[in-house]
Amino acid sequence: MLIRIIAFLMLLAGAAPAVAQQHPAMYYSDSTHRANPTAKDPSVVRFQGRYLLYYSVPVTPEQWGIGIAASTDLTHWTKVGEIPPTQEYEKKGLCAPNALIINGKINLFYQTYGTGPKDAICHAVSTDGLHFVRDASNPVFHPTGAWTVGRAIDAEVVAFRNRYFMYFATRDPAYQIQMQGVAATSSLQTDFGHAAWQQLADSSILRPRLPWETKCIEGATCLRRGKWLYMFYAGGYNNEPQQIGVARSRDGVRWTRLSDQPFLRNGPPGSWNSSESGHPAIFRDDDGRTYLFYQGNNDHGRTWYFSKVEVKWQHNQPYLADAGAK
Template sequence: MKKIVFFLLVGFSFFSAVAQEKMMYGDISRKGVPFAKDPHVIELQGRYLMYFSIPPYSNKTGPENGWNIGIAESTDLIHWEKAGEITPVGEYESKGLCAPCVRVYNNKVHLFYQTYGNGKDDAICHAISTDGITFERDKSNPIFKPEGDWNCGRAIDAEVIKFKNQYFLYFATRDPDYKIQMQGVATAPGSSNFTKKDWEQAKNAPIMIPEYDWEGKCVEGASVIQKNNKLYMFYAGSYNNAPQQIGVAKSSDGIHWEKISDQPFLRNGKKGEWNESESGHPHIFETSGGKTYLFFQGNNDNGKTWYISNIEVFWNENGPYLKDKM
């Protein structure tokens, strides 16, 4: 009888551990320590592909030594293996590229990303792939940067979603003094192939600004999902390690947004936890089976390392909610 109880306890502990297993991914190829930021995930050809920003090498120089984009693959959204990298091929991205948004439209994989290292001249670019690993650049790149005296001319953190028969391109920019990070939006027709000529700034003003204490001077990293006839935007509030935390807003038209709370949806961790320094730069992802996961970046050493993790998000009539706050 004692042996039966022992095996039952061991079995229970094993299955409990499996059920509680958390994703924790960091690319060690560039710095020798885990370092991956800005996640974005798609489901393609029977597997998941995650795209993320990877930093310059610690021991190399040259055009490949800026911020680039890494690719990892998984079958369970927990365990990931490196599958490739996207590195500079054009002069406009020679200083770096990062912050990927990846969507599958018309059986093609579309990558929206930002140039990096050009200050106020950083802009949004586009590339196409059939396998999700090798990409062909859009000849009209960069495809978008904002206009108007409300911003500095920079566009980063692209997010694209199709809604009501048009495409919405969300981006982060700064005020003319380069201090306040804000959200803007551009649109393109539903028939668009995403070239520069198709994008039109939808509002000559920010669609979201930092308002609450926890948002500091920054709202960025928009990730948008449609539920019924509404869009929900998961966004990062405050600059990295301030701490950055994640909020949620909702919209019926894609342009006018209402924050659903004055508190973060996902906070940074407590002292000593892996995400003590921040829980930031969200990506909301829905599987083909209808489950929703919030991917996000975090660390507990003020940015010496960076990990990507995820947490399942649930929905009711009031919007998204969490059962387990990491």
């Protein structure tokens, strides 16, 4: 009775009772360096008997670094390491990691941060997943041509058609449109150094054109299934809201969207990801199941959290295992 009286008095005063916010089962962030939890740009691998999650994290008020978390179930994560800036080309920061396991080692591709048009892709290698040796030829890639300002961020490297493709986001010369470009190695036998990469197109391979993509396509993450390469990508700049779309390709260069609608939308008002569901990372586990990791928040970027949804497949088309999951 007392609770009902209090609720009635609150309504008379123009206030509604608070409603507890629902969080997904996976709800991970990093508050090591900031009071507001912040973790962005996920990448997940299974390595040496556990899962490792690499992500962007602020390490000082001015610099970004790469955080490392571990899990045994893909849902509950514990921070186990960090990669701070150490090189001159990283002095303003490094972020947006992409982890790739080759011959028992983790190859990590990441971007320099804070130099605008000069941001470029770098490479490092680890035998334990925690300590990395930088490539002596870093930065290993930036795009050229009249179509681009020369910036390269959000690298995604994937083996396809007997070589490695690198997808990256860049800006147009006016620095307004964020779009996808592609480079590749000549074979699977490569050290991923600066000399290994050849730009495959003198134009964008995927440029925003749908209303929900606004002026940005970034954060590509790829998965090969049979003869197809699938790209999950972030459409829209952060918190516009950013949402996730899907395209596919048979040759790694020419891409077709699977829908003109987002594959994974931002959440409804009041949800944990109402401001965005963005920067995806697709991961295929050893049992063949695939999961889409992504970042979200409900405060327009004051905080950032990670969650995941399972992706299933029917007739070469991906769909969310729980269509209502956010």
